[in-house]
Amino acid sequence: MNIKKYEAVTEEEAIQKAKLDLGNDIIILNIKKINPKGFFRLFRSPKVEVLVAFEEQKSTVARKSEDPTMKNLEKKIDHLEHLLYNMADQSYSTAIDTSYSQKNTNNMMNILYTQMVENEVEPEVANKILENIGLYSKNNETDINKLVGIVYNRIIQWIGEPKPLRLKSPTQVIFIGPTGVGKTTTIAKIVAHHVLQEKQNVGLITADTYRIAAVEQLKTYAEILGTPVEVVYSKEELASALDHFSQKDGVFIDTAGRSHKNKEQLEELSLLLNQLSQKKVYLVLSLTTKYNDLKRIIQMYSAITDFHIILTKMDETTCLGNILNIRMLTSQPFSYITFGQNVPEDMELLNPQKVAKIILGSYEE
Ligand SMILES: Nc1nc2c(ncn2[C@@H]2O[C@H](COP(=O)(O)OP(=O)(O)O)[C@@H](O)[C@H]2O)c(=O)[nH]1
Ligand SMILES: [Mg+2]
Numbered sequence: 001m002n003i004k005k006y007e008a009v010t011e012e013e014a015i016q017k018a019k020l021d022l023g024n025d026i027i028i029l030n031i032k033k034i035n036p037k038g039f040f041r042l043f044r045s046p047k048v049e050v051l052v053a054f055e056e057q058k059s060t061v062a063r064k065s066e067d068p069t070m071k072n073l074e075k076k077i078d079h080l081e082h083l084l085y086n087m088a089d090q091s092y093s094t095a096i097d098t099s100y101s102q103k104n105t106n107n108m109m110n111i112l113y114t115q116m117v118e119n120e121v122e123p124e125v126a127n128k129i130l131e132n133i134g135l136y137s138k139n140n141e142t143d144i145n146k147l148v149g150i151v152y153n154r155i156i157q158w159i160g161e162p163k164p165l166r167l168k169s170p171t172q173v174i175f176i177g178p179t180g181v182g183k184t185t186t187i188a189k190i191v192a193h194h195v196l197q198e199k200q201n202v203g204l205i206t207a208d209t210y211r212i213a214a215v216e217q218l219k220t221y222a223e224i225l226g227t228p229v230e231v232v233y234s235k236e237e238l239a240s241a242l243d244h245f246s247q248k249d250g251v252f253i254d255t256a257g258r259s260h261k262n263k264e265q266l267e268e269l270s271l272l273l274n275q276l277s278q279k280k281v282y283l284v285l286s287l288t289t290k291y292n293d294l295k296r297i298i299q300m301y302s303a304i305t306d307f308h309i310i311l312t313k314m315d316e317t318t319c320l321g322n323i324l325n326i327r328m329l330t331s332q333p334f335s336y337i338t339f340g341q342n343v344p345e346d347m348e349l350l351n352p353q354k355v356a357k358i359i360l361g362s363y364e365e
Pocket of ligand 2: 185
């Protein structure tokens with residue numbers, strides 16, 4: 001059973017939307033009225049959100065994208081939309097009151113720009129997201145919604161599609177990143193998911209032997225989850241621990257935070273990575289870190305060419321601009337985001353739609 005949300009102006013319309021998308025065999029779980037909040041509420045009317053449950057095989061979503069006639073239709077609609085915009089642009093440029101519409105467009109752009117920058121999106125990133133957006137705008141009242149819609153989609157594309165961790169063949173999953181960002185806690189959250197929900201067999205290794213407390217912390221989680229844990233102090237011990245766990249679906253490796261000033265630690269890390277043959281690397285970054293520091297941190301790991309990013313401590317900041325800013329620093333995909341200290345619940349796959357809504361000031365629980 002899967003769950004999906006549909007929004008529309010009326011309840012009937014939202015249900016209709018769900019049925020069109022998923023077929024008639026859906027179960028309505030919840031119907032909620034949403035009054036617009038945040039910065040853009042002035043431009044929005046209230047909406048109804050319907051939560052529906054459906055069986056995967058009944059979903060027409062996958063079929064839809066494979067169906068060539070649907071694909072053609074989608075293309076035609078895109079094309080039509082484009083033509084409409086062009087036509088509108090032409091009449092717009094011949095309209096008498098162009099100065100008013102230009103001013104109006106500039107105002108809207110300023111609003112969107114300010115909104116992003118107030119969320120600590122770097123000006124350079126905000127400008128990229130708003131690039132050429134004036135081309136789409138007209139001078140009537142609904143335009144702000146259209147512009148917000150375009151910016152919303154651009155933010156989602158800018159973030160990219162987050163990838164979950166799947167343990168198919170034996171995988172060594174290693175977590176790297178600065179001290180205190182939440183590596184060990186996040187490992188516990190992810191391991192809990194694989195052990196409790198996916199019923200997979202995993203092993204834990206900690207190479208963070210700089211602090212006794214760090215070893216004890218991982219051991220405690222391992223005990224609760226009933227997974228074996230090995231502490232390794234050397235290359236040889238790592239090799240033997242990997243060997244012990246060679247029959248597991250996955251081995252999760254915790255490391256110590258690295259200081260960009262400490263060359264020795266960085267060399268140690270690259271030796272460690274070289275020892276892993278089937279690895280997935282996760283760089284853990286805290287959303288509370290300043291952009292300039294993130295820059296330095298990502299720079300420091302630039303020798304690693306293939307990794308995913310986990311973002312932590314979303315609960316400790318109201319400004320999510322860094323999620324967009326990180327894209328200026330690396331094109332490696334995002335994965336999970338954490339929002340609290342509770343293991344395992346305070347974590348989910350990063351949701352670009354949610355991030356875009358928060359940044360544009362229109363997200364509500
Ligand atoms: N508020 C908040 N705290 C977190 C989150 N993840 C981890 N922490 C806390 O951050 C501190 C450091 O976490 P730890 O996992 O030991 O970080 P590590 O040094 O990178 O392994 C601990 O007190 C955690 O409980 C999160 O998503 N939100
Ligand atoms: Mg740790």
